Amino acid sequence: MRVLAAMSGGVDSAVAAARAKDAGHDVTGVHLALSRNPRSYRTGARGCCSIEDSNDARRAADVIGIPFYVWDMSDEFHEEVVEDFIAEYTAGRTPNPCLRCNEKIKFAAVLDRALALGFDAVVTGHYARLATAPDGTVEMHRAADHAKDQSYVLGVLTADQIAHSLFPLGTDTKDEVRREAEQRGLQVAHKPDSHDICFVADGDTPGWLHDKLGTKPGVVVDEAGEVLREHDGAFAFTIGQRRGLRLGRPAADGRPRFVLDIEPVSGTVTVGPREHLAVDGLEGIRPLWCGTPPAGELACTVQLRAHGAEHRATVRLDGDRLHVDLHDPADGIAPGQAVVVYDGTRVVGSATISATKRVAAAVPPR
Structure with a gap:
């Protein structure tokens, strides 16, 4: 296959690109320039939008031996992610910009452009697994290493996007990936992980x-x-x-x-x-399904934060709204966050939380 490797400048995306080449794919690396002024976003290891990251990605592509390009997607990123982030906080909600970036930039704008240019798929360094179901559809599952699992932030992908994606790191631990990067001679082998919000310069x-x-x-x-x-x-x-x-x-x-x-x-x-703070129910809007939407009630688990625990739940789709009854109450759940639905390890889909229902015993008397 002819695949486009999204290279952030970190160790995960570099190893993913190298593995795609080893698998026999025709690989081209691309780094996304997301800031109109990279110096105004983070520098060093704290984010994923810096000049240093672009240079690290280019050096990794040279070591792997693949063509490399930089795509300017700063306008799309500012409109779809930064402006959305501001609008959500203004409305009293708590957004997750990483999900928004995956939905609108990495697996929408980038994949659309890649397919238009004749690529068959996009490969990234996300920790998630893909599997082919008996009916031939491609399913997304949690990574084997639950400590690094990133399926939550990929829960916004559609079935068509998943079918044109590759996640080569889904069966590995981070330590294994770093060791492989070192063996391959990649300078990013021990580069610290990025964290926090990439476009907030000082983390405040x-x-x-x-x-x-x-x-x-x-x-x-x-x-x-x-x-x-x-x-x-x-x-x-x-x-x-x-x-x-x-x-x-x-x-x-x-x-x-x-x-x-x-x-x-x-x-x-x-x-x-x-x-x-305890809630035992919530409602989600703008549902997105990684495959066929659930019919009727689905006994499942849900995850409510990027690094949160799973909660046993029953979900029901009513038009364009998802109703979730939590069997185990959850604390501190805010509108604007995402609820990602799982059937075992399989990612079913996601929705944006629009409202929560407090546990009856937790609601103070008026």
Whole structure:
């Protein structure tokens, strides 16, 4: 096959590209330039949009012996990921920009362009596995190493996108990949993993949002409505947050308080005890299916955070809305996050959480 290797400049994508070549594919490497000004995004090992990353990817392609190009996708990235991130926080939601980037950039814009140029598939360094079902469809499954599994952030892919994807690292551990990179002579063998949000230069998301959105005063209140302090913007808070609340005085019972609710219009942020965060149901919008959508109720598991635990659940699709009943309550789940549905290790699909239902015993009396 003629395949396009998306090379971020890290060790995983470099080894994935090398394995694709070893498998006999005709491989071309491409690095995505996602920033209009790379120096304004992260540098070094903290992100995936830096000049250093582009140079690392080019050197890896030279060692592997494949053609290499840089594609400028900064406009698409800014519109689909950065602007969406700002809009979601403005609306009081908590987005996951990595899912959005996979959905709109890496496996939409890139794959569309690759297919138009005559490539058969895109290969990436994500830790996930592909398997062919008895009916011939390609399924996506969790990686063998659950500690590195990235199927959650790939849950936005459609069946057609999965059929044109390759994930060569799905059966490996990170240590195995690093050892292989070293044996291949790749300089990125021991490069630290990227983390946090690539387009937030210093990792200070509230500060970055404040620079973009300015000051939008509001108040932090307890569940009785007592004002605890003023703030400069509700976008600096997220459901489940404990640190950085700066409430000044402890709760009457001395226990920590967490963000329970964010009302973006008035800017009111409500805090309370952790047990009032528990939810046993949620609703999702914009469902995306990695294969055939579920018919009727599906007994399954769901994952609600990129590195979160699985929760036993029953899901039901009603038109363009996904209803999820959690058998095990979850804490700190915020609208804007993604719910990814699994049938065993197989990724069924995903949806964006639009609303949550608190556990009855956790809802304080009014």
